[in-house]
Amino acid sequence: xxxxxxxxxxxxxxxxxxxxxxxxxxxxxxxxxxxxxxxxxxxxxxxxxxxxxxxxxxxxxxxxxxxxxxxxxxxxxxxxxxxxxxxxxxxxxxxxxxxxxxxxxxxxxxxxxxxxxxxxxxxxxxxxxxxxxxxxxxxxxxxxxxxxxxxxxxxxxxxxxxxxxxxxxxxxxxxxxxxxxxxxxxxxxxxxxxxxxxxxxxxxxxxxxxxxxxxxxxxxxxxxxxxxxxxxxxxxxxxxxxxxxxxxxxxxxxxxxxxxxxxxxxxxxxxxxxxxxxxxxxxxxxxxxxxxxxxxxxxxxxxxxxxx
Amino acid sequence: xxxxxxxxxxxxxxxxxxxxxxxxxxxxxxxxxxxxxxxxxxxxxxxxxxxxxxxxxxxxxxxxxxxxxxxxxxxxxxxxxxxxxxxxxxxxxxxxxxxxxxxxxxxxxxxxxxxxxxxxxxxxxxxxxxxxxxxxxxxxxxxxxxxxxxxxxxxxxxxxxxxxxxxxxxxxxxxxxxxxxxxxxxxxxxxxxxxxxxxxxxxxxxxxxxxxxxxxxxxxxxxxxxxxxxxxxxxxxxxxxxxxxxxxxxxxxxxxxxxxxxxxxxxxxxxxxxxxxxxxxxxxxxxxxxxxxxxxxxxxxxxxxxxxxxxxxxxxxxxxxxxxxxxxxxxxxxxxxxxxxxxxxxxxxxxxxxxxxxxxxxxxxxxxxxxxxxxxxxx
Numbered sequence: 252x253x254x255x256x257x258x259x260x261x262x263x264x265x266x267x268x269x270x271x272x273x274x275x276x277x278x279x280x281x282x283x284x285x286x287x288x289x290x291x292x293x294x295x296x297x298x299x300x301x302x303x304x305x306x307x308x309x310x311x312x313x314x315x316x317x318x319x320x321x322x323x324x325x326x327x328x329x330x331x332x333x334x335x336x337x338x339x340x341x342x343x344x345x346x347x348x349x350x351x352x353x354x355x356x357x358x359x360x361x362x363x364x365x366x367x368x369x370x371x372x373x374x375x376x377x378x379x380x381x382x383x384x385x386x387x388x389x390x391x392x393x394x395x396x397x398x399x400x401x402x403x404x405x406x407x408x409x410x411x412x413x414x415x416x417x418x419x420x421x422x423x424x425x426x427x428x429x430x431x432x433x434x435x436x437x438x439x440x441x442x443x444x445x446x447x448x449x450x451x452x453x454x455x456x457x458x459x460x461x462x463x464x465x466x467x468x469x470x471x472x473x474x475x476x477x478x479x480x481x482x483x484x485x486x487x488x489x490x491x492x493x494x495x496x497x498x499x500x501x502x503x504x505x506x507x508x509x510x511x512x513x514x515x516x517x518x519x520x521x522x523x524x525x526x527x528x529x530x531x532x533x534x535x536x537x538x539x540x541x542x543x544x545x546x547x548x549x550x551x552x553x554x555x556x557x558x559x
Numbered sequence: 560x561x562x563x564x565x566x567x568x569x570x571x572x573x574x575x576x577x578x579x580x581x582x583x584x585x586x587x588x589x590x591x592x593x594x595x596x597x598x599x600x601x602x603x604x605x606x607x608x609x610x611x612x613x614x615x616x617x618x619x620x621x622x623x624x625x626x627x628x629x630x631x632x633x634x635x636x637x638x639x640x641x642x643x644x645x646x647x648x649x650x651x652x653x654x655x656x657x658x659x660x661x662x663x664x665x666x667x668x669x670x671x672x673x674x675x676x677x678x679x680x681x682x683x684x685x686x687x688x689x690x691x692x693x694x695x696x697x698x699x700x701x702x703x704x705x706x707x708x709x710x711x712x713x714x715x716x717x718x719x720x721x722x723x724x725x726x727x728x729x730x731x732x733x734x735x736x737x738x739x740x741x742x743x744x745x746x747x748x749x750x751x752x753x754x755x756x757x758x759x760x761x762x763x764x765x766x767x768x769x770x771x772x773x774x775x776x777x778x779x780x781x782x783x784x785x786x787x788x789x790x791x792x793x794x795x796x797x798x799x800x801x802x803x804x805x806x807x808x809x810x811x812x813x814x815x816x817x818x819x820x821x822x823x824x825x826x827x828x829x830x831x832x833x834x835x836x837x838x839x840x841x842x843x844x845x846x847x848x849x850x851x852x853x854x855x856x857x858x859x860x861x862x863x864x865x866x867x868x869x870x871x872x873x874x875x876x877x878x879x880x881x882x883x884x885x886x887x888x889x890x891x892x893x894x895x896x897x898x899x900x901x902x903x904x905x906x907x908x909x910x911x912x913x914x915x916x917x918x919x920x921x922x923x924x925x926x927x928x929x930x931x932x933x934x935x936x937x938x
Contacts, residue, residue: 377597377623377657377659379587379595379596379597379659381587381589381590381594382590382591382594382888382889383591383696383727383728383729383887383888383889384728385588385589385696385727385728385927386727386927387926387927387928388926394587394588394589396585396587396597396599398597398599398623398657399623399624399655399657400623400657401623401624401651402624402651402652402655403624403651403652406652424729426862533601534599534601534624534655534657535583535585535599535601535655535657537583537585537597537599
């Protein structure tokens with residue numbers, strides 16, 4: 252499945268870099284590294300600047316508009332001493348005042364950029380995963396793959412480039428586990444209750460009486476009310492209960508597991524978040540998500556057996 | 560087959576070179592017809608050329624880290640395979656290539672394997688080779704049992720048909736029935752059910768003569784209660800459907816739609832009806848939904864869009880035809896399973912009758928390793 256349609260263009264990123272470099276134009280900016288966080292939609296950029304102890308140091312200031320989304324994080328001298336006093340923040344700008352700098356010439360600055368639009372990542376990373384699963388020895392499997400679209404442009408800009416938490420979500424179907432596991436006499440009781448509600452809502456008094464009797468008979472096989480049964484069934488599909496049956500191959504990691512019920516009491520699918528990191532050394536990664544369906548169904552069978 | 564060790568075993572380099580080290584090669588192990596699948600290789604060391612050997616039905620879609628469009632690369636055929644040639648100069652950065660391909664063909668078998676080979680060349684000599692398989696999967700249905708003939712004895716008979724699921728991937732099934740007379744297919748969408756129940760009840764009328772409360776006696780007795788939060792979520796879902804998917808409500812006229820909109824309007828303090836009654840109906844719909852999940856997903860690998868199919872007939876019927884339309888998750892459509900059932904009307908008198916189609920779904924789980932073994936033996 253093509254989750255994100257990548258293009259070979261990284262114009263958005265280049266523009267962002269050019270813009271940042273422009274603010275430091277008087278101090279020979281050199282972009283050293285960028286670490287994107289795909290999931291959290293932010294980036295950490297490290298650049299080197301040279302501030303000679305000349306008149307230029309005394310007359311220029313660097314002003315980065317707050318609205319550009321950059322946040323000053325750290326600054327070091329070439330001797331790796333922290334240099335932070337020279338930065339200040341006003342309502343509208345991050346301001347670097349070079350007159351406050353110590354006598355060193357080269358400095359490393361780390362800036363964080365937040366709220367990066369997803370489209371920017373679409374130009375960098377391609378994500379693929381299988382539309383459908385294959386079940387092997389009771390385990391349902393989905394393959395996942397991710398790759399860097401255009402490593403050349405990135406390598407030209409940065410010495411070091413990393414995208415952390417390359418993230419996608421796979422929907423794992425759990426509905427048949429419930430179909431198989433819920434005892435037939437339990438669904439029969441629900442069926443009779445539906446019959447009764449229908450008859451009642453339509454004001455069909457004769458049918459209400461019949462439906463009431465049939466439901467009462469069906470209920471004999473259940474230990475608890477439908478309300479309690481529905482609660483129990485739903486509790487079996489919580490993330491905590493489902494994630495025990497999910498495993499993911501390295502280099503991928505498992506993130507959040509989110510049951511999606513689509514307004515239904517029983518969940519039909521469980522969203523499994525999958526993360527990995529890519530960089531200019533590891534330009535692609537592949538693996539698989541495994542859902543131990545048979546064991547989960549057995550677990551449901553054991554637990555729903557308490558219903559009757 | 561599709562686990563780590565198996566992938567490694569199938570895909571390990573078949574020859575070695577000291578200069579070149581193949582770090583990783585991957586091909587999507589399976590896919591549905593037309594689904595885009597990835598393929599990549601990462602290596603270190605110098606090469607002059609890479610050749611991809613692709614089995615016949617494989618079509619390349621896109622390539623990353625290439626100086627030219629994938630369709631402009633040199634290609635030729637050899638022994639029914641297509642050879643795609645990428646020279647070193649066509650790799651934008653060394654040591655990496657990522658391709659995407661698809662197989663736009665529907666096969667008759669549940670799983671068909673296609674081989675992909677990669678040769679790394681230096682001075683026109685192959686110094687490293689790798690090969691892997693990508694399998695095209697599909698769901699399949701088989702008719703197991705049906706009554707021949709079906710003897711109609713009552714006005715409300717159930718026609719049992721036993722259908723087996725084989726193959727791989729989810730089978731999306733739509734059941735259609737045809738025959739002489741008026742055929743009605745009923746789809747149990749929970750919101751439409753709810754809308755219908757609400758409109759039929761007359762709940763929107765201030766002093767409706769049709770309005771009946773759910774009797775207290777059984778309500779207390781049954782303890783049927785769904786949390787308020789869930790009910791409110793359902794009302795939200797109804798609102799969303801009403802605003803975003805009007806087509807779903809095509810059975811209702813403008814007046815009815817306006818009424819539904821008014822009923823589900825938020826923040827109406829002075830409404831003429833009790834909102835808790837609306838929630839009673841949502842509660843009904845929720846109980847329906849439990850049953851829907853069970854009915855729509857009858858067995859492993861099968862999802863039925865319309866599980867409760869009925870045929871309403873005026874008069875007599877001599878033959879019924881039930882069609883199980885089959886699609887996969889990528890919306891590929893396959894030939895339907897058609898069941899023609901002769902009908903003997905043994906009732907004393909003719910007239911209107913109703914037959915419910917009761918499909919008994921059986922899943923025959925296939926072992927992908929066995930299928931793979933068969934395929935490899937054939938190859």
